[in-house]
Structure formats: structure tokens, C-alpha cells
Amino acid sequence: MSENQNPQTNQRTVTTTAEQPRTTTAGETDERTHDAWTAYDFDGDAKMTVDDLDVYYGDDHALKGVSMEIPERSVTALIGPSGCGKSTYLRCLNRMNDRIPSARIDGSVRFDGQEIYQDDVNLVELRKRVGMVFQSPNPFPKSIRENIAYGPQKHGDLDTGLLARLLNRSDAAERDELVERCLRDAALWDEVCDRLDDNALGLSGGQQQRLCIARCLSVDPEIILMDEPASALDPIATAKIEDLIADLAEEYTVVIVTHNMQQAARISDQTAVFLTGGELVEYGDTDRVFEDPHSDRVEDYITGKFG
Amino acid sequence: MPRDRYQHSLDELRADVLTMGETVAERLDESLEALERRDDALAEAVIDGDAQVNETYLRLEEQCVDLFALQQPVAGDLRFVTASFKIITDLERIGDLAVNLANYALAARQTVTPDVEIGALGTAAHSLVERSLTAYETAEAATCRAVAAADDEVDARCQHANEHVTRALIARTDGDDDRWGVERLLDDVSRVLLTIRDVERVADHAVNIAARTLYMIESDPELLY
Numbered sequence: 001m002s003e004n005q006n007p008q009t010n011q012r013t014v015t016t017t018a019e020q021p022r023t024t025t026a027g028e029t030d031e032r033t034h035d036a037w038t039a040y041d042f043d044g045d046a047k048m049t050v051d052d053l054d055v056y057y058g059d060d061h062a063l064k065g066v067s068m069e070i071p072e073r074s075v076t077a078l079i080g081p082s083g084c085g086k087s088t089y090l091r092c093l094n095r096m097n098d099r100i101p102s103a104r105i106d107g108s109v110r111f112d113g114q115e116i117y118q119d120d121v122n123l124v125e126l127r128k129r130v131g132m133v134f135q136s137p138n139p140f141p142k143s144i145r146e147n148i149a150y151g152p153q154k155h156g157d158l159d160t161g162l163l164a165r166l167l168n169r170s171d172a173a174e175r176d177e178l179v180e181r182c183l184r185d186a187a188l189w190d191e192v193c194d195r196l197d198d199n200a201l202g203l204s205g206g207q208q209q210r211l212c213i214a215r216c217l218s219v220d221p222e223i224i225l226m227d228e229p230a231s232a233l234d235p236i237a238t239a240k241i242e243d244l245i246a247d248l249a250e251e252y253t254v255v256i257v258t259h260n261m262q263q264a265a266r267i268s269d270q271t272a273v274f275l276t277g278g279e280l281v282e283y284g285d286t287d288r289v290f291e292d293p294h295s296d297r298v299e300d301y302i303t304g305k306f307g
Numbered sequence: 308m309p310r311d312r313y314q315h316s317l318d319e320l321r322a323d324v325l326t327m328g329e330t331v332a333e334r335l336d337e338s339l340e341a342l343e344r345r346d347d348a349l350a351e352a353v354i355d356g357d358a359q360v361n362e363t364y365l366r367l368e369e370q371c372v373d374l375f376a377l378q379q380p381v382a383g384d385l386r387f388v389t390a391s392f393k394i395i396t397d398l399e400r401i402g403d404l405a406v407n408l409a410n411y412a413l414a415a416r417q418t419v420t421p422d423v424e425i426g427a428l429g430t431a432a433h434s435l436v437e438r439s440l441t442a443y444e445t446a447e448a449a450t451c452r453a454v455a456a457a458d459d460e461v462d463a464r465c466q467h468a469n470e471h472v473t474r475a476l477i478a479r480t481d482g483d484d485d486r487w488g489v490e491r492l493l494d495d496v497s498r499v500l501l502t503i504r505d506v507e508r509v510a511d512h513a514v515n516i517a518a519r520t521l522y523m524i525e526s527d528p529e530l531l532y
Contacts, residue, residue: 262379290381292526299382304310 037294038283040069040270047072047223047253048093053107055088055097055278062088063278066107070223075245075254077268077286079261081301085278086257090225093255094130095123111223128155131221135228137208139200139215144192147200147211148179151219178218186214187244206237210244224248226256230263242267261302265290273298313378317387320370321444324391324398327363328440331398331405334360335436335509338408339429342502345415353409360402367395383523390523394443397512397519401436404505404512411502414494423468423499428506431461435513443520448527454517455530458510465507472499 046069055063063085070076078086088097095116097103109116116126128151139147152175179196183189188210192203200211209229216224226245230238245267248254258264264271265286272283275297282289282298293299300306334353341350371392374380380388408429435454442450476496518530 261381265381291385293382302381303384304313 049110051108056104058102066280074269077264080274084274130223131216132225145196182214223253334405338405341412350409350412364399390519397515432510439513439516451517451521461510
């Protein structure tokens with residue numbers, strides 16, 4: 001045993017990892033959680049490394065000691081029941097929780113080896129490199145073209161005149177090239193190429209969501225966080241988003257929160273299961289998690305036998 | 308508990324596979340008895356009963372496909388439905404082999420080959436089928452491995468019986484000029500060799516059931532190879 005329980009605070013301190021069981025918060029469950037269940041061994045490099053991350057909203061301990069490595073250029077699914085902390089966790093990855101005054105975050109999140117929870121981190125730059133797509137499509141009430149060009153213009157990546165001077169090309173040509181590339185990458189170009197100046201709010205829900213993904217791509221991110229990106233969409237629009245996610249993972253690192261376990265099974269390379277209490281209970285290759293979970297609680301959750 | 312209907316479907320599948328297993332084991336027992344006692348009526352009953360086994364097989368196959376399509380089982384449930392889906396195929400094949408044995412019983416008008424321990428071999432194979440089904444019912448991994456180990460012994464005994472019959476054939480044909488005697492002997496030998504082969508195959512299907520059951524219990528493919 002390598003773990004001590006402090007009876008006063010009921011918090012654990014873990015001093016070593018693999019194969020050692022640790023006790024979950026008292027009263028929650030009798031099952032013991034093994035660190036080995038979340039120690040995911042994968043080929044390639046980690047894009048993000050999270051170490052012992054705790055999140056508190058006031059007195060509420062929303063996320064407890066989560067450690068996890070996210071492989072680059074792959075799809076990582078976060079699943080678990082409502083209130084398990086998976087969206088909280090996702091928002092920690094680009095410091096969106098900073099916007100919540102009562103939130104307190106302990107632990108470490110490294111992005112390409114760089115700690116993102118340092119005071120001198122440029123949040124605008126961080127969120128440009130770690131983009132986010134939300135549950136409800138939220139395009140700007142502007143034209144399709146402007147939705148894509150807005151971010152790069154805001155960041156000063158467009159209309160600098162630099163390319164125009166060097167290559168004798170107009171800023172408009174540069175912008176149109178970017179708009180087309182992003183819309184193509186988001187599998188939307190063929191549907192909207194002849195109406196780029198139409199208002200984006202006139203698109204269907206599924207098209208709006210793909211536009212939001214295209215908008216996210218326009219600032220050249222490395223990681224794309226998705227919080228239930230297809231839960232408001234019909235099956236056909238959902239299928240298009242799922243295909244798109246698979247394509248995106250060839251170039252980007254995708255982390256997706258989903259309530260739909262079959263969706264997680266279909267589209268992700270690895271799956272992390274969070275359970276009530278803000279605990280990461282199991283993390284591993286998606287096929288392994290869905291065919292042979294180590295944890296009985298995870299088994300009960302994914303087979304629908306909890307409750 | 309949520310998903311009551313789903314849980315009920317899983318329970319129903321398990322019960323139905325076991326019922327099919329009992330029926331097939333009974334047919335096998337009857338075919339062995341028909342062979343032993345030269346009981347034509349019993350042999351006919353086994354042959355007639357195969358249609359029911361086939362119907363049950365198709366119904367259970369549909370139950371499994373419905374579970375895959377409608378409930379998308381995962382984890383232990385997925386392994387259970389997958390194992391059941393494969394096990395019913397083995398049970399159906401054991402049913403077919405029981406029919407073969409019943410047909411051999413009908414064909415065995417007289418025996419000119421030396422006695423081989425068909426009855427004892429049959430009992431051993433039958434016992435493996437029952438043990439593999441017990442493992443499936445009670446989720447006992449140790450029983451699965453024991454079935455696989457016991458099959459090696461059945462294989463050795465079948466091999467020995469084959470050799471015994473072949474040696475007798477060589478001995479008997481030497482200097483035997485009676486053409487009809489040779490024909491009868493060939494029929495007899497072929498039938499006995501086929502009987503031994505089919506009994507051995509019954510045991511192999513029992514091992515398949517044990518292998519799928521072990522995968523179901525422990526996600527261990529050890530016996531599948």
C-alpha cells in the first residue's frame with residue numbers, strides 16, 4: 001500500500017502509481033480504483049499531459065486528482081454521467097474555467113511540455129492553439145465568409161498587407177483562400193461555396209456546427225476541444241460531424257465530450273471514463289474499454305446497469 | 308435498475324442457449340444409446356428431432372442479432388452475446404453429429420470389425436458437452452480449461468481406436484477371398500471410423516463452447532487458438 005487516507009479531510013495522497021489500488025472517497029463505492037486503470041500506454045507523443053488536476057467550484061470538489069496523457073493526432077473521448085466533471089475537465093484544457101470566479105484549479109496541464117497554468121501564459125494565444133466547439137452551434141450573425149475570416153483578422157493574421165507586398169496578391173485573395181480551405185476541411189465547402197455572403201444563421205443546425213468547426217480551424221489550432229458537438233443534431237448531420245472528426249484527427253488532436261457512448265465507441269481512439277464524484281476511473285484504447293473494462297463501475301455504467 | 312427490458316433479453320438468451328444445450332446433449336445421449344443397443348426407433352427419433360434443433364438455432368441467432376442491432380451491448384454483455392452467438396453454432400453442429408451417429412446406428416446391421424469402445428468414447432464426449440454448458444451457465448473459467456485439457460485425452464483415445472480398427476482390417480483382409488465378406492468388412496470399417504471421427508468432433512465442439520465461454524468470462528482468448 002502506498003496511499004494514506006487523511007481522516008480529517010477525507011482526501012487521499014497517492015505516492016506511487018501502477019498496480020497500486022487507491023481508495024476512492026469514502027461512502028461513494030466499495031470498489032477500489034487502480035491507478036493502472038488510467039495509466040494509458042500508447043505509441044507516439046503526448047500532446048497534453050495532465051497531472052493530478054483538482055478543480056473546486058467553491059466548496060464543491062468537481063474534479064479529483066485527474067492524471068492523463070492525451071496522444072497527439074487522435075480522438076480522445078470523455079464519457080461519464082451528468083455531473084461527473086468531464087466538461088469541467090475539457091474546459092481546463094484551454095483554461096476556460098478561469099472565467100468562473102469560484103473555480104480553483106490545482107495541478108498541472110502541460111501542452112507540448114509547456115505548463116498552461118502559469119501566470120504569464122497568453123490566454124488568447126492558448127485558446128487560439130486549443131480551440132473549442134460547443135454543444136449548440138454559435139455562429140456569428142454575419143456572413144459565412146466573415147465567420148471564417150473573423151478570427152484571423154482579429155488576431156492580425158490576415159490583412160497585414162505582408163503577403164500582398166511579397167507575392168503581389170490582394171488581401172482579399174488571401175482571405176478567400178483561407179475561407180475555402182477551412183470550409184473544405186470542415187466538409188462544408190460544397191454546400192455553401194455559392195453563397196458565402198449569405199448570413200450564417202440561415203444554415204441548418206448541422207451546417208452551422210460544421211461552420212463553427214471551420215471557424216475554429218481558421219486560426220490554425222493544434223487541439224480541438226468539442227463539448228457534445230452533435231447532441232443537438234439529427235442522425236445525418238451527426239454522421240457528417242463524426243466523419244469530419246475522424247478526418248480532423250489526421251492533422252489535429254481532438255478531445256470530445258459526449259453523452260452518447262456509441263458515438264464515443266464509433267469515433268474515438270481512446271476513451272476516458274469519469275464517474276460521479278469527479279474521478280477519472282478508467283482510460284485506455286476505446287475497443288479495450290468497451291469490450292473489457294477493468295472497473296466494475298465502468299462496466300455497470302457503459303452497460304447501463306448503474307442506478 | 309435501468310434497462311430492465313435489455314436485462315430481461317440477456318437473461319432470456321442465456322436460458323434459451325442452455326435449453327438448446329440440454330436438448331442437444333439429450334439427442335447425443337440418445338444417438339449413443341441407439342448405437343449401443345441397435346435401437347432403430349430411438350435412432351429415428353433423433354433424426355426426426357433435428358429439425359427442432361435447427362429451428363431453435365435460427366431463433367437464437369435472431370435473438371443475438373436483435374440484441375446487437377437494438378441494444379448495442381458492450382463490455383461483459385458484448386462478450387456474452389458474442390460468445391452465445393458462436394456457441395449456438397457449435398450446439399447445432401453437435402445436433403448434426405448426433406444425427407450422423409443415429410444414421411450409423413441404423414446402418415449397423417452387423418459388426419464384423421473388432422469391438423472398439425464407442426460407448427465409452429461417446430460418454431466422454433457427452434460429458435465434455437455437459438461440462439462446457441455448466442461452465443457457460445455458472446461462468447466457471449476453471450471448468451473451461453478443464454474441458455480443453457480433457458479433450459486431449461478423448462483425442463488420444465479416438466486415435467487409438469482408429470489404429471485398432473485399421474490394424475484389424477489389415478489382419479482380416481489377409482487371405483480373405485470372400486468378396487462379399489470384404490465388402491461387408493469395408494462398410495463396417497468405414498462406418499466405425501466415421502463414428503469415431505464424429506464422436507471426436509463432438510468433443511471438439513465442446514472445447515469450442517468452453518473457449519467462447521472463457522472469452523465471455525475473462526476476455527481471455529487462450530482457448531480460441
